[in-house]
Amino acid sequence: MSKVRVGVVGYGTIGSRLADAVALQGDMELVGVADVAPTLPLRALYESGVSYRVYSVDPEKVGTFAGAGIPLAGTLDDLLSNIDVALDATPGGIGAKMKDLYRSHRVKAIFQGGEKDDIADVFFHGYANYEKGIGKDFLKLTSCNTTGLVRAVDALDRAVGMEKVAITIIRRVADPGDTHRGLVDVLQVEKVPNHQCVDLMKIMPHVQATGLLVHTPVTHGHIINLVATPKKSISVEEVIATLKQHPRIRVVKIADGFNSNAAFFQYARHMGTKRADMYEIGVWEECIGLSGKDVMFAIYIPQEAVTIPETIDGVRACLPMQTDRLEAVGLTNKYLGMHLRP
Amino acid sequence: MSKVRVGVVGYGTIGSRLADAVALQGDMELVGVADVAPTLPLRALYESGVSYRVYSVDPEKVGTFAGAGIPLAGTLDDLLSNIDVALDATPGGIGAKMKDLYRSHRVKAIFQGGEKDDIADVFFHGYANYEKGIGKDFLKLTSCNTTGLVRAVDALDRAVGMEKVAITIIRRVADPGDTHRGLVDVLQVEKVPNHQCVDLMKIMPHVQATGLLVHTPVTHGHIINLVATPKKSISVEEVIATLKQHPRIRVVKIADGFNSNAAFFQYARHMGTKRADMYEIGVWEECIGLSGKDVMFAIYIPQEAVTIPETIDGVRACLPMQTDRLEAVGLTNKYLGMHLRP
């Protein structure tokens, strides 16, 4: 069976990770990656010896790649002529401009959370609404916080039913090394409800959600604290057991050294994963408590990598490669090495 | 009527503010302040020309004050011989060692939240349990987070009854200028429940509380997000109206520029308050929402100044100066200039 041909447009924080994830899928072929300039990630790609084909988005800027010693396989048109699906990882808002190009090349496309909802036929989450994405031309992924949030709420919802959630998002304000965004010694609040709650209700309309978002001056992942009202009572132990069964949720203990968002990052560094990435969201056993019938628990969201698996799920849905939700996410997980720990 | 004679032991972050607050009370006399060394706050006090009498805690270190040009009025024994109440603002754990000294001088004492509960006869909060402190020899104040938290919960509890709260504390990890504590690019979690919830239940045993605490690398005040379950339904407007009536709660709008914890600090700087301090906790109108019957709202806690009014309330209770709760807190408020805004 021939592999599905995938291209990645935009080789930045998300695009570079998407490229690696596609390359790991046994049933997909990474045709190449495109960007407007020889950015640091592309220079690192080249120096590392990984041989992805690189395409120039802007035909007039071909020379800048040559200047950086990065050989080009062609322009964006060349890439789009050779793929079935484009993974759009351009900066927020640019995807809308790219859509016509994708359409004219008759390639399907999956956009990230920075685009407006109406760019796509369906607002997609691999685990929560895979079926809605099947056969669609244009999918839009949930944002990083929403992707992780929906993973956790969907897991509990499928176990015991979920009525409502009230959440506090402690948001990292910039990615590591980002010099374009930042806060110093400030906790900045946004008015309620945050968009992540609104988005959760779009994906899971039967759950009521509200929440506060607070920007904090850190880079190594968001923390969301949920006060979740289940339809039937659930014990702390059952919450742990339910979340542990999810291949994209990692349940850890403060007692073992996981005492922060950054501890996950350090763990991944010592694991030797590329870019010290972790696709899973995290949950601390000691941070789960009950408030009456409500369950309170906190999740860790690795903002750079968390949407990667669900984007790969999107490739499976839109073509479609699989029509069964669990078969699809299971394949994504297998190729990404997201096996359950013993 | 002669004024109550008050001494402050420890002239650091809390003690320096207590001294100023006592000096503002029309019915109290600040006899003096004591410390172990000519710290920066004492040097600033001296340069500023404010003429508080300064006492040396350690008779053998009298010379270090002379070296800094700071005239001494005597030693700690001299101070304790001349006062009715000692406000202990020594570092956490030292108060326990000071207690015998206070007792031997037959002075009452009020300890801060860093001491263990059993140091005192009562765990005290001016608004929530004033009556319990009346006539007692030793009071212990709630910590900064708990003081602000109890203020808010008590206000709503007196209005509509409060059943339970699930809270997320986004804690500032160090005070401005602190070089002894800190975190860099880390959100550190603690196991649930945090001590502030446990302490709230000690002060308000009829309210169930749980919560998560996350340390964040900022200095300008904690933010606590509460999911509060009232006994009867309450609208957002009623929450606003209730909190606005409280002289120690300041309700503000993001739209007016209060978009962060630090905005309160900046506002106080422009107000010209000493040390840019604000005694009130803050609430953002736009951050109040409903989750079913539950009310979600966030409070800002100015950790350096928030316990000052309730400590002054403690002086009123322990002697006692007033036996009526509202009369007592009203006098504290009046002398501190905590009038309600129009």
Added chain:
Amino acid sequence: MSKVRVGVVGYGTIGSRLADAVALQGDMELVGVADVAPTLPLRALYESGVSYRVYSVDPEKVGTFAGAGIPLAGTLDDLLSNIDVALDATPGGIGAKMKDLYRSHRVKAIFQGGEKDDIADVFFHGYANYEKGIGKDFLKLTSCNTTGLVRAVDALDRAVGMEKVAITIIRRVADPGDTHRGLVDVLQVEKVPNHQCVDLMKIMPHVQATGLLVHTPVTHGHIINLVATPKKSISVEEVIATLKQHPRIRVVKIADGFNSNAAFFQYARHMGTKRADMYEIGVWEECIGLSGKDVMFAIYIPQEAVTIPETIDGVRACLPMQTDRLEAVGLTNKYLGMHLRP
């Protein structure tokens, strides 16, 4: 003798401080302050009870001030019709647009460092080149870093002659409470030479200067480390003595508790100065060393307040009020309370 009439345009970080400084000058009258909207500083001004007259920059936005309860004395035109000098503290680049307005009202104007050099007749520093500003219509102040840097280099230059300086600017990247700028966990470098060196050479053309600037995620003041080559040898003790004689330089000791940039801020808080401001730059005695004939020492720059005295000097120069440099800066110092410490 009638007082010089001064208006402040822009009531933000710099403008609010300029207004207070003008109000303190015995020979100046603060006619009023103008801004485009009822910002937090204006709201605080109003709540604090200080009665500066407030003018609306935009006649069409008069209503927003009424909405905030802030009474207006008129529009910017009204203010400009009543003053001799405008202190422009509008955001960088806006001053250029205001200049025509100032000219049409025949008022002199002093711009801050965010404007381009060609906006003014002279690039001005009160201590280093007061004479050049005498009688000029338009002055531009040096930026905060350059103002402090020139203060220190000028002091040593007048004492022993200065040949060259190589500096490292460790720059605070945002002001306290700023949510528009920031870095998280990043030290960002700029190419050499930084503009502060170039600017120093414009003010002091006989000194050669180069330097590196590194942005750091802090708010409480820049630190500049200088490697200065004097014309004749100078000892550490002579450096200390020279700098101590300067009314706008504060020499402190780490051993006394001044161990950071923020220690100055904390000291000012405990001093009770408005906004915890300090006009002086700081120097740590223990951070002065020799490298051969070169002197190495570090200065602390309180970015929010440091340019205020030199701006007031500018008012004295441009009208002129004084033609003697030392008489002029001496009066500014006297009214601002910048006396030498014993």
Added chain:
Amino acid sequence: MSKVRVGVVGYGTIGSRLADAVALQGDMELVGVADVAPTLPLRALYESGVSYRVYSVDPEKVGTFAGAGIPLAGTLDDLLSNIDVALDATPGGIGAKMKDLYRSHRVKAIFQGGEKDDIADVFFHGYANYEKGIGKDFLKLTSCNTTGLVRAVDALDRAVGMEKVAITIIRRVADPGDTHRGLVDVLQVEKVPNHQCVDLMKIMPHVQATGLLVHTPVTHGHIINLVATPKKSISVEEVIATLKQHPRIRVVKIADGFNSNAAFFQYARHMGTKRADMYEIGVWEECIGLSGKDVMFAIYIPQEAVTIPETIDGVRACLPMQTDRLEAVGLTNKYLGMHLRP
């Protein structure tokens, strides 16, 4: 030829990296690693499938490893009985206690910079004084800042001779994920000269050095700005050419995206190196300038990995494996993949 047998004692930030580096050397065998507890790095090692033999430092704590599912190869005694050299990466000060143990097992040992100088026979730097370490029983490495600093100064010294340096160390105050150290919104100064200058003069006694150290709230590497006085004049181009020839120095351009300390970290993430590590120090071309005859340039120090190559050099020296400096460092470089870029 049989391989040299090496053990690593302490599997934390440094020890884990030393283990990987030893495992990469074609002429060394990593016998195993020892630690007191199943820390996060050890748990990650185990989960990652890397099969280093793990030894328990404390025989009584063997059970904690079993509890974490980590199989033990034995105790520290077992490890020491099987190796030629111990790389001590225990916390600062512990090495002194371990030395007797190493001696009693007749194994040589290399200590890190956190120990006192007198722990070792020689204070060692692979490039600068390799010869002094030949055949010695106990070496102590320079600290991270000093190792990088000496690399750069030694490179220029061998090219044109170096007379003196005056440096400004902008120090990262904590490693990523560290919850034991930190500063928030503070630039903390230390008295001059910093120990790195003193240490440089111990390694290179013919160079005069002084400097200031400023702690900053970041984690991704120190920056040192040097004002270096060469014995004969050197141009910026010659500095670039000299540093580019050094296999452990990476010369980059801001224009290419390397605009900060964290940019190196991000680059390494995209390169896919383990833990996003880089052994090289960095130099920005645009940050090199002249101040008269002096050269000013800034270096980036990746504190977690920078001492690894020089420690491996130490293994080569102490046994000795090579007696020629360039042969030794060349082999280390080869096995670590530190080839010069084209």
